[in-house]
Amino acid sequence: MDIRIVPVAKANRALVTALRLAPEQMDFVAGNADSLREARSDRDARPRAVMAGDQLVGFLMYEAPRDDDEARIYRFMVDRAWQGRGYGKAALRAVLEEIQGLGHIRHVSICYEPENEAARRLY
Template identity: 40%
Template structure:
């Protein structure tokens, strides 16, 4: 499974905003419209449309250097409800981690998720993210090390 990370542009932002989550996942991640708008104010954050091998839009990701902590973080990962459970979340995270590793100057990638988001927790743990703490909003904070383990 391959997911390509492409910039959100004038040509695809509305399609990105039309992606949706099932009702029970609505509180897991901010809307794509909010994510796209918010990222305009943080030049260190990248907003990427997630495109599959058939050139179909399957999700959205926001990642980069957090203006609050200075850490590299995945702020949002959203897979449209029609494409969930097909490996796109894993492929997207692998693509993000590969892109970050290629930068060469990042040792860790951080993210957070709601405790009751079991699919996210299972995905991130299976990729090697280690839970560290809870943030002030009660989300689990996890870290992925890009440094080779001996």
């Protein structure tokens, strides 16, 4: 499975904001447009597009401040059309590899709503 994460940039921003969750998942994570607005004012935020080959399938965002040894993954979603195919698990592996490559991180935490059973099983 060719899953990779790439920085969200001007070229893919509109596609990232067009990603959708199933209606019953809407309360589990902030909207991608809101997350990208937040990232503009947070120098530690690292928004990432989740790609399956050339297809955008999800979005995540984490922070890894240089003055801290903990990274925090606080946004994570796979578009409803692409769920159930292993992309979430592969994206989690990819972001953990990216975080490990930073060199200064010793701990990683992830935030999710306790009612989100799929997230609980994944993490």
